[in-house]
Amino acid sequence: MKKILLSGLLLLSLTTYAQQPKSKLMAYEGKAQGTYYIIKYLSADTTNIQHSIDSIFNVIDESLSLYLPGSAINRFNNSGEIEMDEHMKIVVEKALFANRATKGLFDITVEPLVYLWGFGVHKPTFKGIPPKDSINYALAHTGSRYLKITGNKLVTTKKNVRIDCNGIAQGYTVDVLGRYLGQLGIENYLVDVGGELCAKGYNVQHKTWSIGIERPSPGDTTYEPIQGLVRLPDKGIATSGNYRRFFDQGKTRFAHTINPQTGIALHNNIISVTVIAADCFTADAFDNPLILMGVKKGIQFVEQHPEYGLAAMYIYKDGDGLIKEAFSNNFKQYMEE
Template sequence: MNKMTGRRAFAGWSILLCISVGWHSRVSAQKLVEVSGQAQGTYFIVKYVSNDTTSLRPQIDSLFGVIDHSLSLYKPGSLINQFNEGNEVQMDEHMAYVIKRSLEISKSTNGAFDITVKPLVDAWGFGVHKPAAQHVPGPDTLKRILRYVGSKYLQVHGQTLVKRKKDVQIDCNGIAQGYTTDVIARFLQQKGITDYLVDVGGELAGSGKNHRGKIWTVGIETPAAIESPYPAQALLELNNKAITTSGNYRRFFEQGGTRFTHSINPSTGQALHSNIIAVTVMAKDAVTADGYDNALILMGVEKGLDFIRKHPEYGLDAYFIYKNKKGEITTAFSAGYSKIVLTR
């Protein structure tokens, strides 16, 4: 389930490339401002259109720092580490919101997304402290860990998060990076900026148009396994939407001829070794897309697309890249993607 643990605080990798192309051209007197750098173990790029070119870098850096103090497993003394090392923690607004959304998504996916997966992530060698060599954990180890994996072992009392079993530990990396993207987007909105594209390690949120008057467009990267002259598998418009990706072709290890990836099933404790290469999810905000992309990759192509059809209330669309029964790399996507995917 977890797609980010072991790389950084919530360092995201994604198969999304930022591309400033699109439709609806018009001339704009406003300027394109770009703020970029490194944070949370990954890159970030914030682009926005404004007459005011005053740098927002100090405030954006401050936002990253505040969220790190709340949710970073890599930051000693962070709220999430306090919880994992103890029995409860007083949450700040950031942690409280991420926990709330995590529990909601866990319930709606019957546990396919579950932040109590941390001990399993560690056991498979994808955690903060990486072993010299990864290997498949023994069945007894997984059975023992599964005794304290499950959202039912978390309780929220006001602003206090409490664990019902002492060995419960949480890892919010599968959703916190999307949340960070949303926080920066809201910050821009509070500054009166309505035309922007926020990219935190590949988790994106876009609104309005760029300085050329064109809707922000992003590309779904062509995985290295696919022989193609195009860097993008598909292009799509991103206006008042967010998009995130969970993939299995960059973080994995092989044992006995089987490739085990960092996507871990919270119910069985098993690392995913399926035919799915990646799933890109679009939603109204990045925290929603980020949480559900983990669950959808575990569901698989057919069940994932069926889940989206049956639950329009979640506002999800998904684009799967996978290997069919013949071993050929192909794609499948929900109905909403067919309306927004652009030709190259």
């Protein structure tokens, strides 16, 4: 009797499984926030969600885009105060947290410095290294200590302080898109906005989602990278480097990451730093400060602050010009050999 009952239950289970709709790989890609996006997920529901994806980008742009004249961030920069919407408040509060955590190496009030170095929305009137007096003037108006939040209201306590959230907003957008997919009941997805990513669950091969990263070839001096793979088990990842936006003056390359304490654009020996965290928002908040810290201090920071849940990989040039890589102790667990 037991065998008959078990056989019946097994048959019912197999029949139920066979009747379940099969998940399909869905993919959307396009342009947004000045870059590309790719969204992949597994779902039995093949309803087109392109309109919703576009709406999410549009709403965040209306809040945080420096390229949109009427955005909330531009209204704040023009007036010095604003009643923040939900997106702006979350991003600004996270930025202030990262500012405290990195002792000022992450600072959204770098907008005047970003403009001076030619990496802002509007190009400056000159090219190359800005004059020292211009840098000093911008530095005098840089510092998160000049920002004050009361309820939903953000104000500056010093005139001409302006903010730029581009160093963190993209990671936030990635997580917002991921949460939207979760609200649809989607448990397996990968979201990529301009190289900042978050992943959850499994891909179509029922393996943890993997992404490609560039790694140096042995003995490389020109940085002709080979492809490596990183597994993302319900994590976010962000990369900062000197290969996206930069200019060369003499033998020095100046990248778009600005040190808010010195006012100088990044020009060290680091090619890139890749950061893995519990979410892309956090990874994006720490990648710029870690590249400014340098390899040794950056890895020390990651390992001395486990409360932030960070893992980091650096690609850099050593004293002989060889391109090498260095990892925090917990990064290699995500790499495929």
